[in-house]
Amino acid sequence: MTGFPTAPDKRALEEGEALTPRFDAAGLVAAVATDADTGEVLMLAWMNAEALQKTIDTGEAHYWSRSRQELWHKGATSGQVQQVVELRVDCDQDAVWLKVRPQGDGGACHTGRKSCFYRAVEGGRLVARP
Amino acid sequence: MTGFPTAPDKRALEEGEALTPRFDAAGLVAAVATDADTGEVLMLAWMNAEALQKTIDTGEAHYWSRSRQELWHKGATSGQVQQVVELRVDCDQDAVWLKVRPQGDGGACHTGRKSCFYRAVEGGRLVARP
Numbered sequence: 001m002t003g004f005p006t007a008p009d010k011r012a013l014e015e016g017e018a019l020t021p022r023f024d025a026a027g028l029v030a031a032v033a034t035d036a037d038t039g040e041v042l043m044l045a046w047m048n049a050e051a052l053q054k055t056i057d058t059g060e061a062h063y064w065s066r067s068r069q070e071l072w073h074k075g076a077t078s079g080q081v082q083q084v085v086e087l088r089v090d091c092d093q094d095a096v097w098l099k100v101r102p103q104g105d106g107g108a109c110h111t112g113r114k115s116c117f118y119r120a121v122e123g124g125r126l127v128a129r130p
Numbered sequence: 131m132t133g134f135p136t137a138p139d140k141r142a143l144e145e146g147e148a149l150t151p152r153f154d155a156a157g158l159v160a161a162v163a164t165d166a167d168t169g170e171v172l173m174l175a176w177m178n179a180e181a182l183q184k185t186i187d188t189g190e191a192h193y194w195s196r197s198r199q200e201l202w203h204k205g206a207t208s209g210q211v212q213q214v215v216e217l218r219v220d221c222d223q224d225a226v227w228l229k230v231r232p233q234g235d236g237g238a239c240h241t242g243r244k245s246c247f248y249r250a251v252e253g254g255r256l257v258a259r260p
Contacts, residue, residue: 014241017255030174032162039169041218044160044225056251089256090246091239095174097247109221111144116220117227121186125147126219 004049007093014091021052022094028064029094033108036085036099042108043116045072047096059084061098079104134179137223144221151182152224158194159224163238166215166229172238173246175202177226189214191228209234 007013007020021029028046035042045063047055051071054062061082065072075081082100089096102108109116119126137143137150151159158176165172175193177185181201184192191212195202205211212230219226232238239246249256 017257019251019254019256030160032171032174034169034171039164041162041164041171041227044162044220044227056254086259087251088247088259089249089251090174091241091243091248092246095246097171097174111221113221116222116225117218118221119219121149121217121219124149124186126149127147129216129218 004052013093019089020093021049021089021096022092023049024094028066029096031061031063031096031098033061033082033098033100035114036101040115041117042082042100042102042114045074052096055084055087055098061100074108075102075104078107078110080107082108134182143223149219150223151179151219151226152222153179154224158196159226161191161193161226161228163191163212163228163230165244166231170245171247172212172230172232172244175204182226185214185217185228191230204238205232205234208237208240210237212238 005020023029027048031047032044033042046066048064051062051064061074061084063072063074081103084098084100086099107114120129135148135150153159157178161177162174163172176196178194181192181194191204191214193202193204211233214228214230216229237244250259
């Protein structure tokens with residue numbers, strides 16, 4: 001079952017106790033994953049209703065792969081399963097924040113780095129950052 | 131000038147020094163802002179090319195308001211200007227991470243909280259979290 005209710009009004013959306021995610025036209029919410037221990041931002045991805053429900057049900061991060069157009073159990077092939085320590089929603093419930101513990105080699109990025117955000121903008125160029 | 135180049139190939143996109151953001155069909159990239167000092171995730175918003183360029187040029191976070199469909203200089207009316215300490219891009223350059231110092235009352239959320247992510251999902255319900 002992946003049907004989430006809709007908030008009846010703005011107050012319920014922002015102050016209520018019901019999880020009423022606002023998926024966009026493509027059926028997605030943005031999801032940011034941080035390392036539960038260090039706070040580092042690991043990745044930014046997307047969830048549809050099924051991915052969000054499976055994340056809640058299993059305690060492991062599931063996303064929607066926009067490139068492959070399929071449900072994506074993070075780590076199913078790479079071993080980089082993300083155990084969800086806490087799942088939060090933002091004020092208007094169109095974004096979620098996952099605090100996770102990365103399993104396997106501890107990474108999150110397909111390039112082999114721990115975080116996908118390994119470059120900073122400096123003077124108009126990208127510079128590698130630990 | 132808000133024209134960003136396009137990466138010629140995947141290697142340039144992921145390992146190159148050129149900022150070549152991949153805006154989606156709506157012309158946007160996702161932007162997550164964290165508190166530069168505490169690491170707390172403050173908000174998740176959107177940037178078009180103009181917002182990204184203005185953020186880089188001014189050192190203050192600019193977003194694209196999807197609800198108002200207009201450029202949004204965060205804090206211009208609320209005083210919650212976000213001074214950008216570092217701006218990062220992710221591996222495939224379709225998301226940015228801003229480490230910011232919130233000015234004014236130190237908040238980021240229109241509800242008055244510091245962070246927009248003030249509720250966690252627990253047992254299928256939303257619970258307030260500091």
